[in-house]
Amino acid sequence: MNNKKMLAFLLSLTLCGTMMSGCGSTSADNNAADNSKAETTTTTSAPAESQAETAPSADTPAETEAVTTEEAETTEAPQADPANDTEEPTSADSRETVYQVALLQSLVQGYYDGIISVDELKEKGDTGLGTFDGVDGEMIVLDGEVYRADENGDITKADGDAMVPFSNVTFFDNDTTLELKDIEDFDALKAELDKITQQNKNMFYVVKVNGTFSHIQARSESKQTRPYKMLNEALAETQKEFEFDDMNGTLVALYCPDYMGGLNTTGWHFHFISEDRTKGGHVLQVSVKEATAEIDMTQGFKMHISDEENFQKMDLAKNVDKEMDSAEGK
Amino acid sequence: MNNKKMLAFLLSLTLCGTMMSGCGSTSADNNAADNSKAETTTTTSAPAESQAETAPSADTPAETEAVTTEEAETTEAPQADPANDTEEPTSADSRETVYQVALLQSLVQGYYDGIISVDELKEKGDTGLGTFDGVDGEMIVLDGEVYRADENGDITKADGDAMVPFSNVTFFDNDTTLELKDIEDFDALKAELDKITQQNKNMFYVVKVNGTFSHIQARSESKQTRPYKMLNEALAETQKEFEFDDMNGTLVALYCPDYMGGLNTTGWHFHFISEDRTKGGHVLQVSVKEATAEIDMTQGFKMHISDEENFQKMDLAKNVDKEMDSAEGK
Numbered sequence: 001m002n003n004k005k006m007l008a009f010l011l012s013l014t015l016c017g018t019m020m021s022g023c024g025s026t027s028a029d030n031n032a033a034d035n036s037k038a039e040t041t042t043t044t045s046a047p048a049e050s051q052a053e054t055a056p057s058a059d060t061p062a063e064t065e066a067v068t069t070e071e072a073e074t075t076e077a078p079q080a081d082p083a084n085d086t087e088e089p090t091s092a093d094s095r096e097t098v099y100q101v102a103l104l105q106s107l108v109q110g111y112y113d114g115i116i117s118v119d120e121l122k123e124k125g126d127t128g129l130g131t132f133d134g135v136d137g138e139m140i141v142l143d144g145e146v147y148r149a150d151e152n153g154d155i156t157k158a159d160g161d162a163m164v165p166f167s168n169v170t171f172f173d174n175d176t177t178l179e180l181k182d183i184e185d186f187d188a189l190k191a192e193l194d195k196i197t198q199q200n201k202n203m204f205y206v207v208k209v210n211g212t213f214s215h216i217q218a219r220s221e222s223k224q225t226r227p228y229k230m231l232n233e234a235l236a237e238t239q240k241e242f243e244f245d246d247m248n249g250t251l252v253a254l255y256c257p258d259y260m261g262g263l264n265t266t267g268w269h270f271h272f273i274s275e276d277r278t279k280g281g282h283v284l285q286v287s288v289k290e291a292t293a294e295i296d297m298t299q300g301f302k303m304h305i306s307d308e309e310n311f312q313k314m315d316l317a318k319n320v321d322k323e324m325d326s327a328e329g330k
Numbered sequence: 331m332n333n334k335k336m337l338a339f340l341l342s343l344t345l346c347g348t349m350m351s352g353c354g355s356t357s358a359d360n361n362a363a364d365n366s367k368a369e370t371t372t373t374t375s376a377p378a379e380s381q382a383e384t385a386p387s388a389d390t391p392a393e394t395e396a397v398t399t400e401e402a403e404t405t406e407a408p409q410a411d412p413a414n415d416t417e418e419p420t421s422a423d424s425r426e427t428v429y430q431v432a433l434l435q436s437l438v439q440g441y442y443d444g445i446i447s448v449d450e451l452k453e454k455g456d457t458g459l460g461t462f463d464g465v466d467g468e469m470i471v472l473d474g475e476v477y478r479a480d481e482n483g484d485i486t487k488a489d490g491d492a493m494v495p496f497s498n499v500t501f502f503d504n505d506t507t508l509e510l511k512d513i514e515d516f517d518a519l520k521a522e523l524d525k526i527t528q529q530n531k532n533m534f535y536v537v538k539v540n541g542t543f544s545h546i547q548a549r550s551e552s553k554q555t556r557p558y559k560m561l562n563e564a565l566a567e568t569q570k571e572f573e574f575d576d577m578n579g580t581l582v583a584l585y586c587p588d589y590m591g592g593l594n595t596t597g598w599h600f601h602f603i604s605e606d607r608t609k610g611g612h613v614l615q616v617s618v619k620e621a622t623a624e625i626d627m628t629q630g631f632k633m634h635i636s637d638e639e640n641f642q643k644m645d646l647a648k649n650v651d652k653e654m655d656s657a658e659g660k
Contacts, residue, residue: 097632103589200642202635258647259433262592266647302427302632305532312530317588317596 041179042196095171097300098204098254099124104264105316106306107131107166108324110228114163115306118146121164127206127296129252129271130167132158135234136223138282140252140273141169142208147273149280151222153242155273168254168264170206174294180209183288190268196295197255204298205255211291213251216244218272218281219329232326241284248275251283251291262317263303265324284329371509372526425501427630428534428584429454434594435646436636437461437496438654440558444493445636448476451494457536457626459582459601460497462488465564466553468612470582470603471499472538477603479610481552483572485603498584498594500536504624510539513618520598526625527585534628535585541621543581546574548602548611549659562656571614578605581613581621592647593633595654614659 101115114133121130122144130139138149139158146158176196183189189209197205219241224234253270260266273280305311324330431445444463451460452474460469468479469488476488506526513519519539527535549571554564583600590596603610635641654660 105589200637202642202644202646203637258645259435259592261647262589299635299637300632301635302630305629305631307530307533307629312532314532315588316532317591 043177043179093300095173096298097302098168098170098206098298099128100264100301100303101130101164101167102305102311103262103303103316104166104324105262105318105320106311106314107135108231108320108327109314109316109318110230110234111306111311111314112165112224112228113306113308113310114165115308115311116164116304117160118158118162118164119160121167121169122146122160124302125169125171127172127208127252128167128169129254129269130164130169132223133163133165134223134225134228135165135221135231138220138271138280139164139167140271140280141167142250142252142273147277147280149218149220149271149273149282151220151238151240153218153220153240153279153281155277155280168206168269170204170296170298172206172208172294172296175297176295178293178295180211180288180291180293182290183286186270186283186286189286189288193253193255193268193293193295196297200297202257202259204257204301205253206296206298207251207253207255207293209251209253209288209291209293210249212246212248212289213244213272213286213291214246214289215285215287216247216249216272216283217285218242218244218283220281230320230323232323235327242279242281244272244274244279246289247279249273249280250275251286260301261321265328265330269328282329373507373509423630425503426628427632428498428500428536428628429458430594430631430633431460431494431497432635432641433592433633433646434496434654435592435648435650436641436644437465438561438650438657439644439646439648440560440564441636441641441644442495442554442558443636443638443640444495445638445641446494446634447490448488448492448494449490451497451499452476452490454632455499455501457502457538457582458497458499459584459599460494460499462553463493463495464553464555464558465495465551465561468550468601468610469494469497470601470610471497472580472582472603477607477610479548479550479601479603479612481550481568481570483548483550483570483609483611485607485610498536498599500534500626500628502536502538502624502626505627506625508623508625510541510618510621510623512620513616516600516613516616519616519618523583523585523598523623523625526627530627532587532589534587534631535583536626536628537581537583537585537623539581539583539618539621539623540579542576542578542619543574543602543616543621544576544619545615545617546577546579546602546613547615548572548574548613550611560650560653562653565657572609572611574602574604574609576619577609579603579610580605581616590631591651595658595660599658612659 112134125141126144128141132139132148137151140147140149147155148158149155178192180192183192193207219239221235221238249272251270251272253268255268256264256266258266270283271280272283442464455471456474458471462469462478467481470477470479477485478488479485508522510522513522523537549569551565551568579602581600581602583598585598586594586596588596600613601610602613
């Protein structure tokens with residue numbers, strides 16, 4: 001790590017601390033169901049100076065621990081030169097951003113043409129989800145690798161020049177760790193995660209849930225042929241569903257705040273990939289046996305749209321909530 | 331200009347060419363009124379290879395010229411290293427982004443606390459608009475300088491540590507030049523500019539209109555006191571309006587596409603600053619005597635929200651369109 005990278009790392013830690021410092025005093029607007037069976041342990045990564053303010057939510061069970069796992073000196077941000085900054089923004093700034101290719105609304109309306117390549121997407125984040133040109137399967141981005149779950153739920157690594165019509169990725173930095181056990185279904189899992197997200201409900205979150213899943217229902221689909229239909233109609237024809245039992249692997253999820261309903265779906269969106277990287281897809285239902293959730297809270301959102309003629313002609317303000325919920329399996 | 335900057339400049343030109351290449355073949359969805367009095371001349375800045383495709387809109391008057399004013403060799407983008415890219419994205423990527431502090435919806439709901447400083451804002455763009463902590467006047471960003479129009483429309487340069495609760499800025503790169511003459515009112519001006527924007531209606535645009543204005547009606551306001559009211563209520567109490575006649579200066583405007591109604595106001599938002607940098611404000615009405623419009627089309631949008639507790643508690647999905655239109659003078 002050279003001096004520049006060290007400075008960027010310290011800035012990143014400082015920003016993380018700033019972001020976390022509001023949590024303790026924020027009242028949780030918690031919609032969690034009564035998950036009496038579920039056990040949850042919380043660990044918070046935050047710089048030393050914010051430790052005192054980082055308290056567990058009132059809803060967290062008694063055995064909850066808030067443990068500071070990283071420490072850093074408070075670093076005064078250097079006065080950046082605007083001219084230089086256009087080429088070299090702080091690492092913290094670009095890491096604390098959820099990057100989005102196009103709108104989920106453009107995908108739902110049938111715009112399936114790739115906008116950036118997989119190699120370009122990797123420059124924007126190492127963790128996330130999405131799909132491929134022509135809706136050719138489900139995308140899972142994990143540890144900097146871009147995977148494709150085909151129509152049978154079989155995983156391959158995506159080619160660098162494969163094109164991407166829709167995706168959300170970020171550079172993952174764990175802010176909060178939750179230990180999960182015996183979570184009976186999708187709603188209960190979301191409720192556990194929402195104990196964290198609803199403390200800062202206007203933030204964006206990317207979450208990795210790594211562990212053993214007693215059951216997962218997932219889906220994927222085959223590449224569409226032109227003329228492209230609306231996504232819900234396309235999926236009604238080509239979607240295949242599959243069930244995984246007692247499988248180790250990772251859920252990769254995005255949480256968008258309520259005000260994002262014009263550009264994406266609000267709330268949660270989960271994809272899955274098995275530990276051996278052979279199976280995966282878009283998650284429709286899940287039961288957690290035992291798993292660790294890592295939660296990355298970010299306060300930046302960047303969207304890159306297509307300049308292509310047909311994209312520019314679309315009525316992207318049209319309400320397609322019904323079609324989107326159908327396509328997402330909500 | 332060193333080699334790295336030269337490469338970034340060439341990449342920027344190449345991207346500009348890619349963005350413009352769709353214009354000629356896109357049918358304009360043009361809502362322009364019949365501005366028979368207005369004269370308009372169009373000049374397009376684009377790399378040589380896209381010149382053939384860059385044709386004027388069918389709605390543009392006969393005297394329109396489409397002139398290529400910059401040329402560049404086609405440059406193959408180097409394969410970026412994802413690890414490096416988090417610190418050094420291409421200049422083109424960060425320049426072709428409209429950066430937004432918070433949501434206009436948070437400002438309209440009365441969240442007036444500054445989120446980033448003026449110095450930090452300057453790192454995100456050199457052209458744009460916004461306001462200051464407590465809605466302490468109107469912000470005009472031009473040529474890298476951040477100006478404040480106080481309640482009397484008098485201009486001062488903003489302090490670097492002044493805080494910003496809402497703003498939109500970009501690094502301005504002119505894509506299209508329009509020569510304007512005798513534009514009778516605000517609607518007619520928007521109609522002229524929409525001849526360009528509606529060729530790619532899902533893009534973001536930042537526009538500078540520099541020239542002589544026969545009449546401008548503008549407003550600004552004094553700093554609010556806590557507890558903060560909704561913006562439309564605050565302005566109803568403290569807004570002052572002023573009239574400028576036969577004044578030289580620059581309009582700085584933002585155009586947001588229709589799908590952005592959840593995060594900002596769709597369509598146009600104009601601020602003004604006089605040529606001698608003594609007068610300015612939020613524009614309510616304008617007549618153009620003779621002016622040059624420079625139009626920067628961008629396909630990236632980045633939003634940075636506040637992590638502060640009260641911001642996180644807001645219901646930002648609440649529909650405040652009526653209050654927003656009232657506050658913006660629409």
